[in-house]
Amino acid sequence: MAAQPYDEDDLIDVDILIRRVNPKQHVVFDENTGKKRTSSKLFSPSSGPNDGMSVDIQKLIENDGVNVQDFVSTPTFTGSVFFDVNSARNAGLMVGYDPIVGNPYHGEVWGSSKPNRFTKSQKRALINSSAWLVEIPGVDIGG
Amino acid sequence: MSLAWKEGTTAFQDSQKARYIQPDQFIGSAFTSYRVVVPQNDSSWVRILEERLNELTSLPTGWDGYRGKPVSFQCAYFVANMLERLYQPNVPAPSLVPGSDGSLQVEWHRNMFDVELDVLDAQNIVATRVNCKTDDERVIEIENDFSEIVDWITALSSKKPHIVRT
Amino acid sequence: MNKRPENLPDFTLPPLDEVVIGVQFEPSGNYSSIHAKDIWELFKGQGYPTPQEQPALDPSFETFGGLNPQPGINFKFGPPILHSRFWFISPDKNHLVQFQPDRFLINWRNRPEINPYPRFETIAESFEECLKALHKFFDRSLQSQLEINQAEVTYINIIPVNNLSCIREWLRFTNLDQIDLEGVNFNFSEAIKTGSGKPYARMSYSLQSVTSEDGKMNALKLTLTFRGKPEGTGIAEAMEFAFFGRSKIVTRFTELTTDKAHKQWNRKQ
Numbered sequence: 001m002a003a004q005p006y007d008e009d010d011l012i013d014v015d016i017l018i019r020r021v022n023p024k025q026h027v028v029f030d031e032n033t034g035k036k037r038t039s040s041k042l043f044s045p046s047s048g049p050n051d052g053m054s055v056d057i058q059k060l061i062e063n064d065g066v067n068v069q070d071f072v073s074t075p076t077f078t079g080s081v082f083f084d085v086n087s088a089r090n091a092g093l094m095v096g097y098d099p100i101v102g103n104p105y106h107g108e109v110w111g112s113s114k115p116n117r118f119t120k121s122q123k124r125a126l127i128n129s130s131a132w133l134v135e136i137p138g139v140d141i142g143g
Numbered sequence: 144m145s146l147a148w149k150e151g152t153t154a155f156q157d158s159q160k161a162r163y164i165q166p167d168q169f170i171g172s173a174f175t176s177y178r179v180v181v182p183q184n185d186s187s188w189v190r191i192l193e194e195r196l197n198e199l200t201s202l203p204t205g206w207d208g209y210r211g212k213p214v215s216f217q218c219a220y221f222v223a224n225m226l227e228r229l230y231q232p233n234v235p236a237p238s239l240v241p242g243s244d245g246s247l248q249v250e251w252h253r254n255m256f257d258v259e260l261d262v263l264d265a266q267n268i269v270a271t272r273v274n275c276k277t278d279d280e281r282v283i284e285i286e287n288d289f290s291e292i293v294d295w296i297t298a299l300s301s302k303k304p305h306i307v308r309t
Numbered sequence: 310m311n312k313r314p315e316n317l318p319d320f321t322l323p324p325l326d327e328v329v330i331g332v333q334f335e336p337s338g339n340y341s342s343i344h345a346k347d348i349w350e351l352f353k354g355q356g357y358p359t360p361q362e363q364p365a366l367d368p369s370f371e372t373f374g375g376l377n378p379q380p381g382i383n384f385k386f387g388p389p390i391l392h393s394r395f396w397f398i399s400p401d402k403n404h405l406v407q408f409q410p411d412r413f414l415i416n417w418r419n420r421p422e423i424n425p426y427p428r429f430e431t432i433a434e435s436f437e438e439c440l441k442a443l444h445k446f447f448d449r450s451l452q453s454q455l456e457i458n459q460a461e462v463t464y465i466n467i468i469p470v471n472n473l474s475c476i477r478e479w480l481r482f483t484n485l486d487q488i489d490l491e492g493v494n495f496n497f498s499e500a501i502k503t504g505s506g507k508p509y510a511r512m513s514y515s516l517q518s519v520t521s522e523d524g525k526m527n528a529l530k531l532t533l534t535f536r537g538k539p540e541g542t543g544i545a546e547a548m549e550f551a552f553f554g555r556s557k558i559v560t561r562f563t564e565l566t567t568d569k570a571h572k573q574w575n576r577k578q
Contacts, residue, residue, distance in 0.1 A: 020207060020208030020209065022206060022207055022208065025202070025206065025207070025240065025241055026207075026240065028238040028240065028250060028252065029238070029252075030252040031252055031253035031254075032252050032253060032254075032255055032256075032257070032275050033252075039238070039240040039248065039250065040248075040250075040259060041240040041241070041242055041248040041250075041259075041261070042240075044242055044248075044261070046242065046243050046244035046246075047242070047244045047246060047263050047264070048244060051244065054207070054208075054209035054210065054243065072208070076205075076206075076208065078207075078208045080208075100209075100210065103209070106209065120271060120273075120280060120282070193386055194386075196386040197386040200386060215335075216336075216368065217335060217336070217368045217411065217458075219386065220367065220368040220370070221368070221370050221372075223386075224370050224372050225372060225375075227375075227377055228372055228374065228375030228376075228377050229375045229376070229377075230375075230376070230377055231376060264335075265335075265368075265370055265458055266370065266458060266538060286538065287370065287371060287372045287373060287508075287509070287537075287538060288372070288373040288374045288507065288508055289372065289373065289374035289375045290373065290374030290375070291374070292374075293374060293375055293376060
């Protein structure tokens with residue numbers, strides 16, 4: 001069960017959040033640009049009442065001496081993108097810790113008025129501030 | 144409207160009063176009784192979707208690297224229903240993108256439009272269309288009536304569709 | 310118990326052969342086949358002791374709009390179905406409860422030599438009691454809520470006829486006198502809308518010719534189904550939907566059938 005939505009003081013603006021990308025499920029072909037890109041659904045929260053969007057919190061991984069790229073690419077190879085906490089907060093979102101079984105570095109990004117709903121402009125803000133951590137070749141970050 | 148004359152018999156006893164119907168027809172659950180066969184069932188939408196929906200409803204837990212669930216069967220069935228309604232022959236099949244919570248987004252990106260139907264649950268859709276030329280955006284919440292988005296789909300077609308109304 | 314609407318047409322000897330009331334709901338993620346026995350215990354105590362197993366029904370949603378008519382989903386997808394549909398049958402075999410993880414229905418069928426037609430209100434009362442028991446089970450044992458997303462009412466009528474060509478003696482919407490009919494099988498439907506014009510349910514009509522087992526007697530099977538999305542996900546809203554559906558069915562049935570038929574069925578009002 002997800003933690004109750006909150007904004008973590010310990011996470012400062014420059015802290016990095018990682019969002020994993022499944023190359024088979026999250027990537028679409030955009031005929032308007034003629035390129036493959038990530039779907040906007042990648043930057044959507046889950047719909048349960050306290051649910052948000054799952055992320056990995058980079059500094060927690062590093063503090064444990066674990067290789068970041070290795071960690072976010074297992075057990076299944078996935079791509080991943082990253083953005084900073086400041087970008088999320090500027091979009092009106094909250095960020096908090098939410099450790100789960102198998103991932104003590106797990107966090108959530110929540111909407112502020114509705115934790116489980118991001119507006120289109122919030123998603124766009126996250127997309128625009130994201131870059132590849134583990135790149136999927138030939139795929140743009142979009143949505 | 145009409146089906147082929149397939150069924151002609153239901154057994155019953157006693158012409159006067161009791162209308163006994165054989166057990167397999169006693170259970171008159173109408174949920175499966177009334178199906179109209181859509182003539183375009185051989186369309187590529189159906190062929191592509193069947194495989195993809197099968198894949199999405201069979202995704203392993205954690206498919207997204209976190210706690211992702213497979214697309215729920217009811218959600219997938221509802222999406223199939225919606226797509227049968229919206230099908231137009233000159234529009235290619237959409238992309239289907241799963242959500243971590245078992246939801247499903249149906250999307251097209253062509254003709255300088257982005258159309259995304261985010262099916263959060265059966266009968267709970269957030270439909271969005273962005274005009275890529277003007278950046279105009281329209282968002283509609285839909286339950287089970289797709290009338291408002293038919294024109295969105297038509298605008299995605301390769302050429303003027305020949306629409307046969309039944 | 311809900312009272313029958315005063316102005317609703319009423320027949321002493323209707324050709325009613327079966328009544329079905331049902332709901333579809335979001336399945337609980339905590340349900341597994343192990344719970345089937347507990348479900349049986351639930352309905353055994355309510356007068357449905359005899360179990361039988363059937364293949365599960367596919368989900369079904371009434372939808373509207375788009376360029377194509379109400380779809381029949383003809384392709385199969387998803388993991389192998391793990392759960393059956395269970396029937397729990399009353400000792401007199403007149404009543405039946407159906408359960409599968411996303412569906413619950415109650416059926417009554419006509420066997421007047423055993424019991425007369427109990428009237429819709431009585432069937433609905435049994436349905437509601439069983440549904441409430443199921444809801445409690447979901448809450449207590451599965452930690453889930455019953456969230457109803459579709460409801461339906463079906464009336465199945467069997468009208469004996471001497472020959473099929475005299476259909477219009479019984480039904481207003483047919484005139485097939487000149488045709489030596491071998492069989493009849495057609496369907497039509499109408500969208501039911503709110504006051505503001507938003508569709509929320511569908512009334513489906515089906516007419517089929519049927520014969521007795523020995524092939525000597527003919528009849529028409531006229532089925533009316535009212536199905537759609539209740540206003541809320543709770544039991545109260547589903548029951549309200551069912552009662553409204555019943556009224557709609559009885560009204561339409563009366564409109565579609567002839568005065569001669571009404572006399573035969575002893576119309577009281």
